[in-house]
Amino acid sequence: MSTEKADPGLVLHHITVRFGGLLALDDVSLRAGPGRVVGVIGPNGAGKTTLFNVICGFVTPQSGAMTLDGRPFRARPHQLARHGIARTLQGVGQFNGMTVLENVQVGGNEKTAWAALERCEVAEHAGKRPGELPYAKRKRVELARALASRPRILMLDEPAGGLDTDEIRWLADLIRDTESTVLLVEHHMELVMSVCDEILVLDFGKPIALGTPGEIRTDEKVAEAYLGTAA
Amino acid sequence: MDRFLFLTFDGLSRGAVYAAFALALVLIWRAARIVNFAQGAMAVATAYVAYSVADATGSYWIGFLVAVVAGLLLGAGVERVVMRFVDHSSPLNGVVVALGLVLIIQGVLGMIYGNEFRPAAAPFSRDAFEIGGVALLSRYDLFVFGAVGAVVVLLTLLFTRTPTGLRMRAAAFAPDVSRLLGVPVGGMLTLGWALAAAVGSLAGMLVIPTELGLHPTAMDIVFISAFTAAVLGGLDSPIGAVLGGLIVGLLLSYISGYLGATVAPMAVLALLVVVLLSRPDGLFARSKARTA
Numbered sequence: 001m002s003t004e005k006a007d008p009g010l011v012l013h014h015i016t017v018r019f020g021g022l023l024a025l026d027d028v029s030l031r032a033g034p035g036r037v038v039g040v041i042g043p044n045g046a047g048k049t050t051l052f053n054v055i056c057g058f059v060t061p062q063s064g065a066m067t068l069d070g071r072p073f074r075a076r077p078h079q080l081a082r083h084g085i086a087r088t089l090q091g092v093g094q095f096n097g098m099t100v101l102e103n104v105q106v107g108g109n110e111k112t113a114w115a116a117l118e119r120c121e122v123a124e125h126a127g128k129r130p131g132e133l134p135y136a137k138r139k140r141v142e143l144a145r146a147l148a149s150r151p152r153i154l155m156l157d158e159p160a161g162g163l164d165t166d167e168i169r170w171l172a173d174l175i176r177d178t179e180s181t182v183l184l185v186e187h188h189m190e191l192v193m194s195v196c197d198e199i200l201v202l203d204f205g206k207p208i209a210l211g212t213p214g215e216i217r218t219d220e221k222v223a224e225a226y227l228g229t230a231a
Numbered sequence: 232m233d234r235f236l237f238l239t240f241d242g243l244s245r246g247a248v249y250a251a252f253a254l255a256l257v258l259i260w261r262a263a264r265i266v267n268f269a270q271g272a273m274a275v276a277t278a279y280v281a282y283s284v285a286d287a288t289g290s291y292w293i294g295f296l297v298a299v300v301a302g303l304l305l306g307a308g309v310e311r312v313v314m315r316f317v318d319h320s321s322p323l324n325g326v327v328v329a330l331g332l333v334l335i336i337q338g339v340l341g342m343i344y345g346n347e348f349r350p351a352a353a354p355f356s357r358d359a360f361e362i363g364g365v366a367l368l369s370r371y372d373l374f375v376f377g378a379v380g381a382v383v384v385l386l387t388l389l390f391t392r393t394p395t396g397l398r399m400r401a402a403a404f405a406p407d408v409s410r411l412l413g414v415p416v417g418g419m420l421t422l423g424w425a426l427a428a429a430v431g432s433l434a435g436m437l438v439i440p441t442e443l444g445l446h447p448t449a450m451d452i453v454f455i456s457a458f459t460a461a462v463l464g465g466l467d468s469p470i471g472a473v474l475g476g477l478i479v480g481l482l483l484s485y486i487s488g489y490l491g492a493t494v495a496p497m498a499v500l501a502l503l504v505v506v507l508l509s510r511p512d513g514l515f516a517r518s519k520a521r522t523a
Contacts, residue, residue, distance in 0.1 A: 080411060087411050
């Protein structure tokens with residue numbers, strides 16, 4: 001892939017990560033252009049969250065590089081917001097000693113926090129502690145916290161986990177409506193196939209397919225990775 | 232009854248200082264999960280600097296201001312130069328380093344200023360004026376209440392009304408999540424140590440004139456009382472620290488007044504043991520309040 005300065009969005013070039021003898025990511029490349037929704041899927045242990053952790057600076061790759069709008073990019077976690085990147089976590093990861101509004105304000109300011117809470121339809125719970133809310137509402141608070149920073153790139157790590165059908169439908173609408181670039185790690189195939197422009201499939205850290213949802217759906221390697229047999 | 236009232240007001244005045252000092256301990260505990268056993272020695276160090284400045288300038292208030300600023304700088308310095316590099320995989324490591332700091336600070340103070348008690352003037356009279364024919368409060372007591380009250384109000388405003396306070400709380404609750412949200416966790420930790428040391432310095436400046444004076448170990452007994460107050464209120468609870476401080480102050484005053492001053496230190500230790508055995512999370516701490 002090229003690294004011209006005109007190359008917009010986030011681009012990962014040949015990322016490799018080893019944890020001791022384990023090859024967690026093996027020569028992974030990915031491009032997330034402006035406004036695109038890019039899914040990252042794969043069986044458990046495929047390296048999806050490791051890929052997110054590389055982008056966030058929690059994990060340093062042994063080789064490879066990243067660019068953001070064509071410039072070399074190597075974020076430290078606390079600099080992500082400055083680069084316009086926000087991430088949700090697999091768990092809801094909230095500050096239970098703080099109110100919902102305070103939780104979301106940490107990701108932005110009071111004005112953007114209220115806007116995000118309203119967008120995620122949890123503004124009525126602003127004064128409560130996250131622990132007082134049902135799981136689905138807490139997931140919405142988590143999303144609101146990420147949106148409060150008005151990110152250019154929104155990284156969603158299994159946002160549909162533990163949600164019912166209605167909540168997943170609402171989540172799909174939100175992903176489609178957002179102007180941010182979205183990187184989505186998710187196991188819920190219906191959600192991934194319905195919202196993503198492009199999907200990267202990982203298996204044991206190795207990229208086995210990259211394409212549109214239609215292409216991924218009919219890819220034999222993907223079927224084999226998921227079902228243990230060729231489709 | 233007159234005696235009881237006098238002892239009550241005296242205990243509240245003393246307890247306000249313990250509350251401020253306990254608050255300093257709680258600030259660091261919440262931010263770094265370390266009981267800063269060096270808090271007392273750090274406060275004495277800044278008090279020495281303050282009284283040196285006061286002697287040189289002839290102004291207690293310049294010295295007082297210098298104490299608070301020196302506390303800020305010393306707290307930030309201790310975090311950036313020492314505590315940041317401590318391996319926190321075991322909670323004992325931070326404790327051992329803090330105890331080492333106590334020995335170093337007290338040794339250095341002894342070398343510079345000597346090991347004899349030096350007089351420390353109070354800015355206001357400590358003679359109690361009468362209310363309804365009973366000597367209850369001195370101007371110095373009112374100064375103590377005002378100073379500690381101002382600290383509590385300012386810290387409350389900081390933590391509940393400002394983005395910086397919000398980020399400090401977030402960094403204390405869940406550092407990794409906070410980093411993802413753009414919070415400079417290291418900077419917040421430094422700020423927490425600085426604020427705690429400044430509050431500790433203020434408490435030192437308030438209590439030292441009421442004790443025997445300046446000495447490298449002048450805050451050792453005060454530290455034990457304040458630590459008891461913090462444990463009593465729950466090390467995670469700022470409000471608990473304030474209430475714990477007032478309770479310990481009252482207890483010490485009543486026991487000193489009715490049973491004798493020599494019994495009071497033992498009573499504090501007995502209270503500490505009872506609280507640790509019966510309510511180790513403190514009387515006011517909510518269970519598992521800090522889970523992220």
